[in-house]
Amino acid sequence: MKNVKHAKCVKCGKIYEAVPNLTSCSCGGILDIVYDYDYIRTVLTKEKLAARRDNSMWRYRELLPVEETTENTPLRVGWSPLYEADTLAKQLGIKKLYVKDDGINPTASLKDRASAMAVAKAREAGAEVIACSSTGNAASSLAGNAAAAGLRTYIFVPSRAPKGKVAQLMTFGATVISVQGSYEETFELSKAAIDRWGWYNRNAAINPYLSEGKKTVSLEIMEQLGWEVPDYIAISVGDGCTIAGLWKGLKDLYAIGFIDKLPRLISAQAEGCCPLNRAIETGGDWKPMEENTLADSIAVGVPRNADKALMAIRESNGLVVNVSDEEIMAAQKLLGRTCGVFGEPAGVTGAAGLKKLCGEGKIPADATVVSVVTGNGLKDVANAIAACGEPISIPGDMDRLLRAFEENGIVVE
Amino acid sequence: MKNVKHAKCVKCGKIYEAVPNLTSCSCGGILDIVYDYDYIRTVLTKEKLAARRDNSMWRYRELLPVEETTENTPLRVGWSPLYEADTLAKQLGIKKLYVKDDGINPTASLKDRASAMAVAKAREAGAEVIACSSTGNAASSLAGNAAAAGLRTYIFVPSRAPKGKVAQLMTFGATVISVQGSYEETFELSKAAIDRWGWYNRNAAINPYLSEGKKTVSLEIMEQLGWEVPDYIAISVGDGCTIAGLWKGLKDLYAIGFIDKLPRLISAQAEGCCPLNRAIETGGDWKPMEENTLADSIAVGVPRNADKALMAIRESNGLVVNVSDEEIMAAQKLLGRTCGVFGEPAGVTGAAGLKKLCGEGKIPADATVVSVVTGNGLKDVANAIAACGEPISIPGDMDRLLRAFEENGIVVE
Numbered sequence: 001m002k003n004v005k006h007a008k009c010v011k012c013g014k015i016y017e018a019v020p021n022l023t024s025c026s027c028g029g030i031l032d033i034v035y036d037y038d039y040i041r042t043v044l045t046k047e048k049l050a051a052r053r054d055n056s057m058w059r060y061r062e063l064l065p066v067e068e069t070t071e072n073t074p075l076r077v078g079w080s081p082l083y084e085a086d087t088l089a090k091q092l093g094i095k096k097l098y099v100k101d102d103g104i105n106p107t108a109s110l111k112d113r114a115s116a117m118a119v120a121k122a123r124e125a126g127a128e129v130i131a132c133s134s135t136g137n138a139a140s141s142l143a144g145n146a147a148a149a150g151l152r153t154y155i156f157v158p159s160r161a162p163k164g165k166v167a168q169l170m171t172f173g174a175t176v177i178s179v180q181g182s183y184e185e186t187f188e189l190s191k192a193a194i195d196r197w198g199w200y201n202r203n204a205a206i207n208p209y210l211s212e213g214k215k216t217v218s219l220e221i222m223e224q225l226g227w228e229v230p231d232y233i234a235i236s237v238g239d240g241c242t243i244a245g246l247w248k249g250l251k252d253l254y255a256i257g258f259i260d261k262l263p264r265l266i267s268a269q270a271e272g273c274c275p276l277n278r279a280i281e282t283g284g285d286w287k288p289m290e291e292n293t294l295a296d297s298i299a300v301g302v303p304r305n306a307d308k309a310l311m312a313i314r315e316s317n318g319l320v321v322n323v324s325d326e327e328i329m330a331a332q333k334l335l336g337r338t339c340g341v342f343g344e345p346a347g348v349t350g351a352a353g354l355k356k357l358c359g360e361g362k363i364p365a366d367a368t369v370v371s372v373v374t375g376n377g378l379k380d381v382a383n384a385i386a387a388c389g390e391p392i393s394i395p396g397d398m399d400r401l402l403r404a405f406e407e408n409g410i411v412v413e
Numbered sequence: 414m415k416n417v418k419h420a421k422c423v424k425c426g427k428i429y430e431a432v433p434n435l436t437s438c439s440c441g442g443i444l445d446i447v448y449d450y451d452y453i454r455t456v457l458t459k460e461k462l463a464a465r466r467d468n469s470m471w472r473y474r475e476l477l478p479v480e481e482t483t484e485n486t487p488l489r490v491g492w493s494p495l496y497e498a499d500t501l502a503k504q505l506g507i508k509k510l511y512v513k514d515d516g517i518n519p520t521a522s523l524k525d526r527a528s529a530m531a532v533a534k535a536r537e538a539g540a541e542v543i544a545c546s547s548t549g550n551a552a553s554s555l556a557g558n559a560a561a562a563g564l565r566t567y568i569f570v571p572s573r574a575p576k577g578k579v580a581q582l583m584t585f586g587a588t589v590i591s592v593q594g595s596y597e598e599t600f601e602l603s604k605a606a607i608d609r610w611g612w613y614n615r616n617a618a619i620n621p622y623l624s625e626g627k628k629t630v631s632l633e634i635m636e637q638l639g640w641e642v643p644d645y646i647a648i649s650v651g652d653g654c655t656i657a658g659l660w661k662g663l664k665d666l667y668a669i670g671f672i673d674k675l676p677r678l679i680s681a682q683a684e685g686c687c688p689l690n691r692a693i694e695t696g697g698d699w700k701p702m703e704e705n706t707l708a709d710s711i712a713v714g715v716p717r718n719a720d721k722a723l724m725a726i727r728e729s730n731g732l733v734v735n736v737s738d739e740e741i742m743a744a745q746k747l748l749g750r751t752c753g754v755f756g757e758p759a760g761v762t763g764a765a766g767l768k769k770l771c772g773e774g775k776i777p778a779d780a781t782v783v784s785v786v787t788g789n790g791l792k793d794v795a796n797a798i799a800a801c802g803e804p805i806s807i808p809g810d811m812d813r814l815l816r817a818f819e820e821n822g823i824v825v826e
Contacts, residue, residue, distance in 0.1 A: 055468050055492075075753050076494035079468075081519075083487065087563065104517055106494075106753065108791060148753030150500065154825075159806060164577075167794040170801030171749035175823060177814065178806040185809030192811050197825050336584035340488050340519065340561030377584060378521060378791035384580035391579060391589030393572060396598030398605050401590065410588060412567075412610050 003040050004065045007031040007208055010307050018065060020125035023206050030307055031208035032248075033065045037255040046258060049223060055079040057113055057216035063252050065212050066120050073116040074148035075106040078216050082224040082370070088338040089369075092358040096368040098230070099351070100221055101341050103376030107137075107144040107168060109297075109347070110217060110242060110374040115141035117213030118202040119149045127200035128152060133190030135183055135238065135297045136165035137375055142202050143172035154199060156190035158183050160296055162344075164379035182291055184302045204241040205304030214245025215252065221370055222253055229259050230368040232319070234266035236349035237276055238298030240309025242374065243267055247312035263370075265318035267309075268353025270295050270328065275302075276309050277320035286310070294325050294383050297346035297375060319362065321353035328352045329387035332377065342377035342384075350374070416453050417478045420444040420621055423720050431478060433538035436619050443720055444621035445661075446478045450668040459671060462636060468492040470526055470629035476665050478625050479533050486529040487561035488519040491629050495637040495783070501751040502782075505771040509781040511643070512764070513634055514754050516789030520550075520557040520581060522710075522760070523630060523655060523787040528554035530626030531615040532562045540613035541565060546603030548596055548651065548710045549578035550788055555615050556585035567612060569603035571596050573709055575757075577792040595704055597715045617654040618717030627658025628665065634783055635666055642672050644780040645732070647679035649762035649787055650689055651711030653722025656680055659785070660725035676783075678731035680722075681766025683741065686712050689722050690733035699723070707738050707796050710759035710788060732775065734766035741765045742800035745790060755790035755797075763787070 007016040011029025016022060024030055044062040052059045057078030080102045089097035105112040115138065122130050132142050133156040146153045153174040157166070158181060169176045179186040187203070194201050204210040221233070233250075237243050243265060253259045269277045272292030279286035286306045291299035303309065313320065323331075328345050331352035335341045343351075351371045357363050377384050392408060394400040405412060420429040424442025429435060437443055457475040465472045470491030493515045502510035518525040528551065535543050545555050546569040559566045566587040570579070571594065582589045592599040600616070607614050617623040634646070646663075650656050656678060666672045682690045685705030692699035699719045704712035716722065726733065736744075741758050744765035748754045756764075764784045770776050790797050805821060807813040818825060 074496065076496075076517075081489035083489075083561070101519070104489075104519060106514070106517060107755070108521075108789070144749075144753040144755065146753075147750055148496070157804070163798060164791050164794045166804060167790065167797040167801065168749075168755055170804065171746060171755050171790060171797055172753060173746070173750035176804030177817070178804040179809045180806060181809045189809040189811065189814060193814060196811075333584060333586070336557075336581075337560055337586035340557040340559075340585060342520070342557065342581055342584050376521070376791065377580065378577050378789065381577045381580040381794065384584055385576060388580065388583035391570070391583065391591040393591040393593060396592045396594045396602040398602065398609075401602060401606060404590070 001065060001067055003035055003062055005034045005036050008034050020121045021200065022208055023201060030205060030305060033208055033212055035252065041256050044256065046227065057116060060216055060219050063219065065209055067124055070120050070124055073119045073145055075116065075145050077105055077112040077116040079220060080104050082221060083339055085339050092355060093365055094358060094363055094367045094369055095365065098370045099335065099339050099341055100217065100370060100372045102217060102372060102374050103343055103347060107141040108376035108379060109137040109141055110214065111137040111141040112145060113216050114138065114204055114210035114213040115145040115202065117209050118142060118207065119145045119151060121209050122151060122200040125200055129154065129199045130202050131155065131190060131194050131199040132202035133187045135299060136161040137297050138204060140165045140168035143169045143174035147172045154193065156186050158186045162296060162380040162382065164381060183300050187304065205239055211241050211245035211248060214242050215249030217372060218246045218249030219253065222259055227259055229261050230263050230370045232266050232363065232367060232369045233263050233372065234268060234350040234354040234369060235372045236298050236346050236374055237267045237269050237309060238300040238346065240276055240303045240305035244305055244308035244312050247316060262316060265313055265316040266350065266353055266357065267313050267318055267320045268349045269322050270298060270349065271322045271324050273299050273301055274322045276306060277322055279310055280313055280320045295328055295345035295349055297344065298349060319357060321357050323349060323352040323356055327356060331355055332384065333388065335373065341373055343373040344375040344377050344379045345383055347373045347375035414478060414480055416448055416475055418447045418449050421447050433534045434613065435621055436614060443618060443718060446621055446625055454669050457669065459640065470529060473629055473632045476632065478622055480537055483533050483537055486532045486558055488529065488558050490518055490525040490529040492633060493517050495634060496752055498752050505768060506778055507771060507776055507780045507782055508778065511783045512748065512752050512754055513630065513783060513785045515630060515785060515787050516756055516760060520554040521789035521792060522550040522554060523627065524550040524554040525558060526629050527551065527617055527623035527626040528558040528615065530622050531555060531620065532558045532564060534622050535564060535613040538613055542567065542612045543615050544568065544603060544607050544612040545615035546600045548712065549574040550710050551617060553578045553581035556582045556587035560585040567606065569599050571599045575709055575793040575795065577794060596713050600717065618652055624654050624658035624661060627655050628662030630785060631659045631662030632666065635672055640672055642674050643676050643783045645679050645776065645782045646676050646785065647681060647763040647767040647782060648785045649711050649759050650680045650682050650722060651713040651759065653689055653716045653718035655787065657718055657721035657725050660729060675729060678726055678729040679763065679766055679770065680726050680731055680733045681762045682735050683708050683711060683762065684735045684737050686714055687735045688714065689716055689719060690735055692723055693726055693733045708741055708758035708762055710757065711762060732770060734770050736762060736765040736769055740769060744768055745797065746801065748786065754786055756786040757788040757790050757792045758796055760786045760788035
């Protein structure tokens, strides 16, 4: 990898050679991939990118930690749409809003970006089995991306994982272990099993390559905006890996001169599980919390990537905001009705946080904001139906239709 | 529309001006949009297409029946991935297989192509409300595409529609009427309501523009294959509109000289509901059937677009194949495990049919085949879980994991 110098511990600064099966530092700290930006500047230009027909995350290979000879992974991950959400921007009282719908990825979440990277690196490592623990999306994305590449998977999910995600796992042929306990207990069991059997490790807080996959979401946002930097990017935060990846992509682009400033991040967590935001608010260390929210993907009481996530929020002079489950489900409806985007609860938590901050007058009226939707609402249908209610149910009869409209106060124009 | 001559009844040949709110012929026949291919040849070349950055169905505007001034619709519909499925091709004993995953569309089905067209034409007609009846996917795609465009929707679904599709509808803010009855009864009630209130009609078998949206799936397949025509294209068939649209796109490309031959279509229906395939097999007219399959999207006992569908299958010298629900669910697993593609039951029925035909020796070993997956498996999680089973469920403990592996006959390498 001519573009990669090495990996470096974010805690103690120790340097590691960037071998494919890197895990954490001996001090327990998380590693960060360090690039040779001078080299990258010589091989990547905006014009070169603009001419590329590859509409997947692999269009950014010069900024990704893979060998030049490593094949692109089979599923088409990334290059998700960035929608102009003018109606919603008006409602929120801001100048411009863009919604990045990462729910259209092959397994319907942003996590496909990390899983595609895991598959690429597992192949470099010569591995045939990959394993992870996950609240659900990392799991289903790994199972799908690995199946397409002919690799086997062992996957650990907490028993609360919604049915949609479990159905994906089973269909993709993963060996799935549903752990009767918290995400923390799930993570620990996966770790013990990975240690025991030597599987390739796709735990995003251990394998430093994965947030490099996730960072492609911000590379895309910036290319899709014509390199015009927004004022804020809002995203939901659980384990911390996604916001860390988002920030890494932005810093990469800044380092190679593709953008001339950096946006402020908006870290949105659920009120019932917000250890990272609480650390920012109190200025102290993070402390474990209960996992008390229906936004299952970000119900992470012991965030495994706290260091990188807190660094990202602080470096960006970011805002933190905690939202209730009601605010999350209201944001799901709001995005559906104004943008035609159906996000899962955790997927719309960034938008819920943005809405709350706008309501509190914390976002200037002339701001341009990007809100990332990290997963598709079809993954968790039960909560959507609970929030939206059931449809009108009648026999196929016009009189019954008229009566139903009247009873439901529907005036047809 | 310089590229469109007029609409013509497929039954009696009567000609209609191509106004935006076209419905059926006075004789009851379905209309077909007739293009000026000589004109289109002067404005569209393969090179022009290749240079286009628009990775949505609107990249084919010269072949679509919209006014030059009509805006592209907001959601990014189309340009779904076409995967090389080498492992599966080997298993099926054919030379080459491609899988077109249309489940990655914004609302997760091929129907987005028709709904985007409906929104474009409704805007041309100055309509503010669109209505349809649907087994589910047309409904959710209309609700999503209309919401993004600021239009309101009234939607009629049979009460058997899976929860995922209903959740989408409710989130997108549609007024949803769940009809306690068959698809036929649902269709009739929607028709009566549309007549009564004059809503813009998105019933694909009445509005002739909709299969023109659907045809973009074959325009894409051919462009993605570099205009190399496959021997067969396999697709599931319900109402008949989708296979009719698929065929129309191929004939368009043939008419403008982009391809020099036409593939044979494979029409796959469920054994429990196969009125169109039965008509082909018997050589007679189609007759109504019960709607007896779990593949809800194609459980259409009274196909509304029989004329165009039968014509497409016959003109292409097509094959028909009926599959059991067990064969459908086996195909869902097979696609998941070999391709990382999770399709809904109706979505994988084309693949199930292809598998069956290969098993019967009806597809030559040197054939190149495209199988279209028309919808995402997340729309119908209940059936997927019933077919795949539940995961291993244990507390977070290594001893329990070892015991569970042993009990389930899992040998870890």
